[in-house]
Amino acid sequence: MSEDLSRRDLFSKVARGTVLAALAGGAGFLVKKANGQVVWQVNAARCINSRLGEVGVEACNLCTTECVVALSAVRAVNEYSKCGRCNICPAYFNITSAVNEQGQPSEKLCPRDAIARKPIGKADPEDPANNFYEYIIDEEKCDGCGKCVMQCKDPLGLGSITLRVRYDKCVNCNSCTISRACPQHALVQLPVEEALQQSVLKRTG
Amino acid sequence: MQYRHVQLIGGKGTAPDRFAATLRGIAVDAHGQLYAAGDSEIKVFDAAGRLKKRWRTTRPVLSAAVAGDGAVYAGQLRQIEIFDGDGKLVNTWRDERLLGRVTAIGFTKDGVLAGDAADRAIRRFDRSGKFVNNIGKDNRVNGLLIPNGVVDFAVDEHDTIYAANPGKHRVERYSPGGELLGHIGRFDGVDPAGFTGCCNPTNVAVRKGVFTTEKAGPRVKAYDFAGNLIAVIAADVFDANCKNMSIAADARGRVYVADTVKLAIFVFEPVNV
Numbered sequence: 447m448s449e450d451l452s453r454r455d456l457f458s459k460v461a462r463g464t465v466l467a468a469l470a471g472g473a474g475f476l477v478k479k480a481n482g483q484v485v486w487q488v489n490a491a492r493c494i495n496s497r498l499g500e501v502g503v504e505a506c507n508l509c510t511t512e513c514v515v516a517l518s519a520v521r522a523v524n525e526y527s528k529c530g531r532c533n534i535c536p537a538y539f540n541i542t543s544a545v546n547e548q549g550q551p552s553e554k555l556c557p558r559d560a561i562a563r564k565p566i567g568k569a570d571p572e573d574p575a576n577n578f579y580e581y582i583i584d585e586e587k588c589d590g591c592g593k594c595v596m597q598c599k600d601p602l603g604l605g606s607i608t609l610r611v612r613y614d615k616c617v618n619c620n621s622c623t624i625s626r627a628c629p630q631h632a633l634v635q636l637p638v639e640e641a642l643q644q645s646v647l648k649r650t651g
Numbered sequence: 652m653q654y655r656h657v658q659l660i661g662g663k664g665t666a667p668d669r670f671a672a673t674l675r676g677i678a679v680d681a682h683g684q685l686y687a688a689g690d691s692e693i694k695v696f697d698a699a700g701r702l703k704k705r706w707r708t709t710r711p712v713l714s715a716a717v718a719g720d721g722a723v724y725a726g727q728l729r730q731i732e733i734f735d736g737d738g739k740l741v742n743t744w745r746d747e748r749l750l751g752r753v754t755a756i757g758f759t760k761d762g763v764l765a766g767d768a769a770d771r772a773i774r775r776f777d778r779s780g781k782f783v784n785n786i787g788k789d790n791r792v793n794g795l796l797i798p799n800g801v802v803d804f805a806v807d808e809h810d811t812i813y814a815a816n817p818g819k820h821r822v823e824r825y826s827p828g829g830e831l832l833g834h835i836g837r838f839d840g841v842d843p844a845g846f847t848g849c850c851n852p853t854n855v856a857v858r859k860g861v862f863t864t865e866k867a868g869p870r871v872k873a874y875d876f877a878g879n880l881i882a883v884i885a886a887d888v889f890d891a892n893c894k895n896m897s898i899a900a901d902a903r904g905r906v907y908v909a910d911t912v913k914l915a916i917f918v919f920e921p922v923n924v
Contacts, residue, residue: 501867501891530798532818532849534838541840541847549838568792575819575838576793601894602848602867604798 484635486622487644488520490608492632495592496599505596509609510589512627519616520590520609520624522560522583528606531566531578536602537594538563538581548574556594560587585612613641652873654884654906658918660700661687668694668702670914676714676726676755677909677916679901686723687909687916688715688897693725693738700918706738714766714897716756724763726753731765744780754895757806759827764812766802771795773804773814775827786829787814795823798850799866801895805857813857817850822861822874835861835878843872844880858900864908866894871908871919884908884919 490496494506509520534541534550538561543553554561563579570576583594590609598607611633625633636644662669676688683698693715694705714726721736729750733742744750751769758764762783765774772788772795787795787802795802796818804814811832812825821836836852839845846852852863852872860881861874869889873881889896890912897909906919 499892530818530849532798533796534820534849536849541849543840545837545839545842545845551838551840570792573791573819575821576791576796578793578796601892 483618483638485611485613485618485638485641486616486625486633487611487636487641488609489632489634492630492634493592493595493609494630494632495595496605496608497630498600498605500599501601503596505592506630507591507593508627509624510591512624513590514619514623515615515617518590519612521585521588521612521615522590522592522594522607523585523610524581524583525606525608526580528604529581530604530606531580532603533575533577533579535563535579535581536597537561537607538579541597550574555597556588557591558587558589560584560589561594583607652882653922654873654882654919655922656885656888656917657905657920658700660685660696660916660918661689661694661914663914667705668696670694672914673711674897674909674911674914674916675712675895676897677899677907678716679899679905679907680717680721681719681902683901683903684717685899685907685916686715686717688712688725689914693723693734696916704738706734708732709743713753714755716758718758718763724756726750726756726765728752731756731763742780744776746782749774749782752800754801755803757804757812759806759810759812762827764804764806764827766804766814768797768800768802771797771802773802773812773825775829784827784829786812786825786827787816787823790823790825790829790831796850799853799895801853803854803895803897805855807857813855813861815852815855815863817846817853820846820851822852822855822863835874835876836863843870843883853895854898856898856900856906858902859904860900862898862900862906864896864898866896867891869893869896869910871896871898871906873906885917888917889913 539551540553540555543551546552565577566580599605670689674689678686685696687694695703710727712725716724723734725732730745754768755766763776773786775783820838821834823834824832840847851865854864856862870886871884889910893912899907908917
């Protein structure tokens with residue numbers, strides 16, 4: 447990667463890649479489900495893992511335990527345009543673990559090691575604390591436990607990670623078992639057209 | 652050293668001495684008067700916490716600072732408004748490029764410094780408003796890492812600039828010319844001597860030591876100039892959701908902290924001093 451590539455250019459390229467990947471994935475399933483159907487989605491403003499004002503509480507993992515789909519159809523998604531690319535990301539590291547010789551937390555947060563990172567932009571080889579990182583969630587590993595979502599939200603983080611129903615995994619039950627279990631009523635049904643629009647808006651904002 | 656909470660100024664509300672929606676920046680002058688930047692107003696409180704005067708700013712105000720001559724500088728989006736001590740507007744510096752989002756203002760002996768969060772840099776101007784140089788921008792390779800959207804700094808009596816670099820969990824020292832002189836601070840999620848979370852400290856003040864505020868959870872600490880923790884001044888009194896808490900310290904050793912959710916200024920003083 448060229449050292450001359452600006453951070454903005456880099457983020458722009460990453461965002462465009464994300465859009466293409468999304469359109470090739472979940473959004474395609476939405477199009478197939480059009481014609482007035484409804485689909486389930488997580489309302490981030492209701493979900494206790496992402497809802498603002500909820501601090502100091504354990505992450506809720508009902509999306510993991512209640513979904514009828516193996517490994518859950520709900521996955522954590524990182525919206526790159528909001529991500530701070532922090533060196534010490536509380537969604538990536540267990541920030542209360544012991545500090546290692548590099549000055550970083552010695553443990554990762556994700557119990558399934560579903561988040562990877564790589565330095566982006568101009569890397570500072572003499573000072574790793576001076577680097578920006580791209581955080582990539584491996585959705586094939588993620589089971590939607592919400593731990594990273596809880597750690598990413600404001601004020602600790604910027605709230606770039608939220609839980610999302612992945613339409614290529616959801617079997618669209620008439621009575622979603624997660625929605626029945628969720629005390630926050632955070633699983634809501636949306637018309638396909640609206641869900642599709644949200645998907646596009648989310649990735650171009 | 653220990654501190655105790657001695658005073659609460661402001662609060663949320665519509666009364667003249669309260670803040671309706673925002674409390675972004677605070678500063679103290681040589682006489683112990685407190686200047687608070689909130690909503691679209693500058694409010695001036697005396698040492699007893701009584702509102703003495705207030706005046707409007709053209710745009711929502713993000714920061715405030717008081718120069719040695721009593722002039723009050725109010726940082727905003729794309730401009731700085733300069734008032735005399737009675738609140739009369741005497742000048743406005745506008746610059747779309749250099750003053751994108753002015754979240755901190757300070758003074759050297761011969762110039763004015765403005766923290767531009769839009770470009771993650773500290774701008775140095777002469778007293779007439781002519782740009783001189785950047786500080787912290789692209790330092791080494793990436794400059795100030797501020798995911799929280801606020802550039803904050805303080806200046807000591809020797810014109811050394813102490814800039815919060817939260818993404819690196821440090822307070823960095825710069826010369827007015829932009830040379831990085833060193834830093835204090837390190838990441839640690841358990842030891843209170845370190846800075847925790849993704850990005851702390853968010854704000855800094857300097858007066859016979861270095862004072863910092865952190866978010867998630869909100870915390871105020873004092874360090875000596877070598878970076879040794881002197882005191883955890885306060886932690887539990889603030890709203891757990893507040894961040895980017897502006898901080899100031901006066902000649903009496905009092906420390907002022909703006910709670911950005913409660914919209915109140917907490918005043919602490921050292922015990923047994």
